[in-house]
Amino acid sequence: MQVFKSPKESLGDLGALAAAKLIAAATDVALVVDTQGVIRDVAFNKDELALELDGQGRWLGSRLMDIVTADTQAKIRELLLDATVRDVPTWRQVNHPSPGGEDVPVLYSAISLGRDDRLLVVGRDLRQLAMMQQRLINAQQSMERDYIRLRHAETRYRLLFQVSSEAVMIVDANSELIVDANPATLALFETPAAQTLNSAVAAYFDDAHQQAVLNTLADVRSTGRDGRARVRLANSGRECELSASLFRQENASLFLVRLTSQSAIPETGAAKSVALLLKYFEVAADAMVITHYDGRVVRANLAFLEMTQLGNAEQARGESLDRWLGRTGVDLSVALANLRQSGAIKLFATVLRGEYGASAEVEVSAVALNDVEDKPCFGFAIRNVEKRLPTAPSSKRELPRSVAQLTELIGRVPLRDLVRETTDVIEKLSIEAALELTGDNRASAADMLGLSRQSLYVKLRRYGLAEHAPDGEAADE
Incomplete structure (x- = not known):
């Protein structure tokens, strides 16, 4: 703090009344307190401030610490200690409670009056400064909110721009x-x-x-x-x-x-992959079909139309797949039941029938799917296996049908025909075994089987074993 260099010459004999007016004019609030912090006199520069802080005249005789808020009482102790012990005037901001509800901030400094029992505490009203600071904070918060809105708008623009x-x-x-x-x-x-x-x-x-x-x-x-x-x-x-x-x-x-x-924009990313998959679906060599959950056809490719002898896809749409696939009412029901239970089937052997009587042995693989509306459906891949090359050369005594092939006939042919087919297989196996045991001796084989030689020769020709019964030998006997 810098003071007058020649106060006596500059101010002359300044009396107490003149000093009091000077102090009251230079500060917003001035207090005279003793060393215990008790207020002995008070002066305000503005009546409005006096009414707000000391409207009821309670400050006189009160301790300075008691008229400030609890969180700033420690600052009052420091203020008085600096003025009495350290003799270093400092400024401390404290808050006075106000009947209006909002605290009144005041910046105080204390100086000694030259007497051991008196201190002069002068204060500046900081409400205008606090109001300006609050306006600055509000303006800064408003700018931050505007910045956040602009950043969100830019993010939405960028996302829309990209997609x-x-x-x-x-x-x-x-x-x-x-x-x-x-x-x-x-x-x-x-x-x-x-x-x-x-x-x-x-x-x-x-x-x-x-x-x-x-x-x-x-x-x-x-x-x-x-x-x-x-x-x-x-x-x-x-x-x-x-x-x-x-x-x-x-x-x-x-x-x-x-x-x-004016034409389609080239597709990128996932859209191009979907387009390729759709193209593969249409031109795949294997028959491919999409059905509803109940087996009604939604979409079929060209290979399926060719195998079922259909002219266009509209003829298949909405029809049940068992119209062409497997034994009517049997194979498709089994396949759908497995799909609903496990979600997939592989290499299910059955037949595919055409509209004009053609049929083909096929293998079916299928999976359960969800369409764009999240409704369950099934996808079928059907492969013609009739032209598949055998994995091993056939022996000359290979049976026309194995037991597994006979099992596949269940449901396709009447039971009477199936029993006759089974009897033929057993009869052929018995004849081949008898010929093998007798070293291809037809007479001994006929006796072993309980047949006449003529009946044995008839059966040999019937089952394609004519090499065991030449025409000349059969005629001689």
Whole structure:
């Protein structure tokens, strides 16, 4: 603190009354307290402040610590200690409780009056400063909220810009260079982002249409109204409709350019994979079918239509798959039951029947799926196995049907025919065993089987074993 260098010459004999007026005029609130902190006198510069802080006149005789809030009482002790012991005047901000509800902040400093029992405490009303600080805080919070809103808006714009299926790019209005381009634009131009950005927008259009692009941008720049033009791309020759709009950002003029292709825009990512899968479904060599949960056909490929002798897919749509697959009412029911239980079946052997009587041995694999509406459905892959090459050469005594093949006939043929087929298999096996035991002696084999030789020769020819009964030998006997 710097004081007057010649106070006696400058101020002369300043009396107590003049000093009191000077102190009251220079400060907002002035207190005279003793060494115990008890207020002995008080003065206010403004009546409004006096009414708010000491409207009932309770300050006189009260301790200074008792008229401040509890959280600032320690500052009053430090203030009085600095003035009495350390003789170093300091400023301390304290709060006075107010009947209006809000505390009144006051900045105090204490100095000794030259008497051992008196201190002068002067204070400055900080409400105006606190109000300005609060306004500054409110302004800062408002700016932060606006910044957050702008950041969220930019995030939404960027997300929309990136996922849009329409080709969109930002072009500098002065240089006509591409500032930003979304993935649909890169797919349409068939160029990477590093090559597209900061390149001339007209370069991506056919030579005959580059001037039309430049003229459209110039019209939009001069009039401020949106412009359109029909142009052709340079790389693919695809016809596009170009739309341009002018906007300003950060003191710069920019074009928002949209390209609407007259043909399909090349698909990227997952969309291209889906397209490839759909194409494979249609042209696959194996029959492929999608059905509802109850087995009604939703979609079938060309191979299925060929195997079932159908003219088009509409003839199959809505029909039950067991109209063509397996034994009616048996195989498909078994397959659907397994699909609903386990979610998949593999290499299920059955037959596929055509509309005009053709049939083929097939193997069926299927899985349970959910469609786009999350409804359950099934996907079937059906492979024709009739032309499959045998894994091992057949022996000359191979049976026409094995026991497994006979089992597969259940449900396909009447039981009477199945019993007759089974009897034929057992009869053939018995004859072959008898011939093998007798060393191909037909007479001994007939006696072993309890047959006449003539009956044995008839059965040999019936089962394709005629090499054991030549025509000449049969005639002699």
